[in-house]
Amino acid sequence: MSDRDLSPREARDRFLSRRKAENTDRTLRTYENRLTRFVEFCEERDISRMSDLSGWDLDEFRADRETAEIAPTTLRGSMVALKQLLDYCESVDVVDKDFGDKVNVPTLTRSEESSDQQLAHEDAEALIDFYRTSRRHMGTPEHAILEVAWHVGCRMSGLRALDLRDYNPDDQTLEFRHRAPYTRLKNKEQGERVVGISEHVVSAIDTYLARERVNKRDEKGREPLFCARQGRPSNSTFRAWSYMGTQPCVITQCPHSNRRETCDYTRRNFASKCPSSRALHAVRTGSITWQLLQGLDIETVAKRVNARPETIRRHYYKAGLHEEFEELRADVTLKLDIQDTHE
Structure with missing residues (x-):
């Protein structure tokens, strides 16, 4: 020395x-x-x-x-x-x-690794900051899916159900529709709703549409918002996008001492094995807690994520037990963005 x-x-x-x-x-x-x-x-x-x-x-x-x-x-x-x-x-x-x-x-045990199956706020912010400022990764499927899943808190079935016609960049909205039998929302017609998204999320989707989206219809002749070579992506494709898009080694050193260049977990078929990657349900869980802590009242969050307030109180409300939530402004969901919230 x-x-x-x-x-x-x-x-x-x-x-x-x-x-x-x-x-x-x-x-x-x-x-x-x-x-x-x-x-x-x-x-x-x-x-x-x-x-x-x-x-x-x-x-x-x-x-x-x-x-x-x-x-x-x-x-x-x-x-x-x-x-x-x-x-x-x-x-x-x-x-x-x-x-x-x-x-x-x-x-850690598998249950400890999952951290209650929640993508932490700080991890989501670090990932989204990276994607938004990266010429290479901005607008990739991994980025666009993470933006929507985090800022809306929707289920995978909701992401898969979105068509191009459900996206309105001028109004900054996404419309979730139950169109059985091919695309279903968990709560069927009761799960239908229009949600507001921020300008940053609109920018991510627009970049995805311009650079990445495959212009193809699904087997029912519909145009999926998120589209792959075979048409509307399967659930396994959405899972892979989430697992690959939330790996910490995308932006920093691997917390498990692996090298990204040689790690099997960076391959699509093995991405779910990475202890630090997160499924879409984990993104949804983290999003719900985060939305509550940004001041959205529980009824509004429940409508955005299509869940009962009682379910949210039971499973997601822990972080806010001692918080005073401000009243919802009419335009708050159009400004709700992770880049504008800091501890």
């Missing part, structure tokens, strides 16, 4: 500065929040140099986080961020080679 050394706080700041070119501001804030807890841990124990750290200190930090009774996914996120910090310190000869391997990153 060289004579150069860094304090934990300096190491954190230097690490974050190196990641600015490849991460969104939201992702950087997530890293900063996770690593600041480690910095405070070190300062409380008078650990002033990264080179003074031992394997015991790393294990004590994990024990300290476990004592805080945080969610398993949060604990894993903290330890992954710490390992990435130490990997960086290795690369600049501040800590010994392979010291980062001493970090005990917890292995």
